[in-house]
Amino acid sequence: MFKLDISIKVLASYFTKIVTPALIIIFSFIIKTISDAGEFKTIEPHFSGDCIAVEGVVGAEDITFLKDGTALISSDDRRNRVSGLDVQGTIYRYRPNDSNDKLFNLMPKLDIGFHPHGISTYEDTDGKIYLAVVNHYSSGLFSALGGHSVEIFIYNSDSLSHIKSISHPLMISPNDIVLINKDQFYVTNDHGTSSERKQTLEEYLQLKRCDALFYDGNDFRVVASGLGFANGININDDGSLLYIAETLGKRLSIFSRDINTNSLDFIEAIDFNSGIDNIEIDSDGNLWIGSHPKVITFSRHMKDSTILSPSQVYKLSFEKENNHKIEEVYLNLGEELSGSTVAAVYDSTILIGSVFERYFLDCSY
Template sequence: MKKRWWVAGAVLGVVAGVVVKTINDAGQFKELKPHASGACKPVPGMPGAEDVTFHPTLGFAYVSSDDRRATAAGRPIPGGIFRYEPGSNTPPVLLTRGFSQDFHPHGISLFVAPDGTQTLFVVNHPDGATNQVERFEVGADGMLVHKATLKDPLLVSPNDILAVDAERFYFTNDHGQPPGVMRTLEDYLQLGLGSVVYFDGQRFQKVVEGTKYANGINVSRDGKTVYLTETVGKLLHSYARDPATGALTQRHVLKLDTAPDNIELDAQGDLWIAAHPKLFDFVSHATDPKGLARAPAQVLRFSGTGADMKVTEVYLDDGKQTAATATAAVFGKRMLLGPVFDADLLDCELP
């Protein structure tokens, strides 16, 4: 009898240890001290602005918007790609009007050719259909013209996307399992089943495997270094990119004390990464139909390269001003914060 109690106690101890470790890894024991470097104002009309990217020279932003709470409630509303000019009185302009009633955009990436031609790649999650990538070109009137839909079995759980020219791109699979029990286990057991996939214009191929929720992806201004975040793994990877084959060779890994999301670059080449300091708060926020359970929002700026990279916390909110920010895009003194679920994008003026 004593042996049975000892075994049961040992098992309970192991389970308790795993639970405490999981909670700690999720950041739930952190004490947050909110701060902001400038004034911010909410911008309505683009719910769930999960990804935002600036045109590199013209100062306006493309915004990927989707009302995920409406979809979760069983009444999906078509999402859209908007053009927004920060600091102006011009309302956001919907660029995908008439494209599809089953359009649920996620990650986006803009490629601007030397002649100024713009190509926008968009991860799309059609309701009840397979995941796909949409390729748009920007017309003379600024509206998006759909050019192609790309599908492949490797589009398991696409999140972010990175265009390297008008035809080729990378994308992240944040999970290796489709929605269901196995995906939940993948998250809570912190299994490295995510990946990065490269499309060379003809075929898809995995170039990175074994990641714990591969999320944001972007490239340095010279095109030689690809950056990747692991949300559950709390890592920022730097890879050397072979432009001929698309192969990625790891150069450096930076451990973070937070869960990073999307990556944007400013004119100086610094990385701006939105992050989730408390992942369980994010889960509560995501599963609350009314969004009353709030999740903190964090923005980090990374300057330098490799082991010399320096990190500065630019913004931290406890969920009162905005919640669960997935993207921080910067152009000059404007910083746009895109939330995964909230109704309003945040337009901030940096000092």
């Protein structure tokens, strides 16, 4: 009995000294993860303008405006992909101010799977408009399995002409793209591995293992690394600055770009305290960014459409050198639109898209 009593005391002491601190560490880690994901935020919806829902476009994950006010929209039914239905994605043309010809499907028939993600356009000196599309041709947006490519098209007002497909082993999880001419581009990898299990660990441990690649027309190379879920990417008007949205890093990283070598040098990171996504730039050089204020809620929304995910839009303006202003233009609980990923602006029109909704928002402000 005495020996048993000693054993119980030893076990109790062991539990107090070892197990209890371990549980405290685990609990603290869980709370920190939830807090970092924005789950404790209070969402107070606001927007000074008016929005209408444009039906018939599923999963408008990325949207970009051409110089004439025409918008191109990346669309894919990702919930069907999850359920096993292989429905091809598409690119839509949308003209906000044309009541007779607003929405038009531009896609030609392709011999490969087409599941578009990020898009970018470039207008050449001869007037030709090139469209680059990140394509998950045999996987889908949230799968680590399958193949990825960049598809290059020429935009012809009422059609797209497919030029070529580009693939490379370094594109392990491509997300967004920005063309710098008709042959060259930068593209982000939103994970540092193609393993689904390791991708999950990256996300929950907030590991900065992502990168950005440059394609010179022949080959790829890494030009930025150590990023926390590298997502949206864009470039300023004169090509001297490149912007990368880090969703899990909750910041916008700004790089100077050598126009001769296309190498990047990190300048600064601007904190947003939100899971920022795609980056669009208006005619005044302001950045417009779709964002996820509650990242874990967005993850739950991915699996269950009945769970609403808040939507958020930021405007970032650079007033003077080393001086910027962040304005939260739009915030909603997810009732109007869940899981906003992009806000494209032309004059007084904002088009807000998302990953899963079966419509996008056409807003005036």
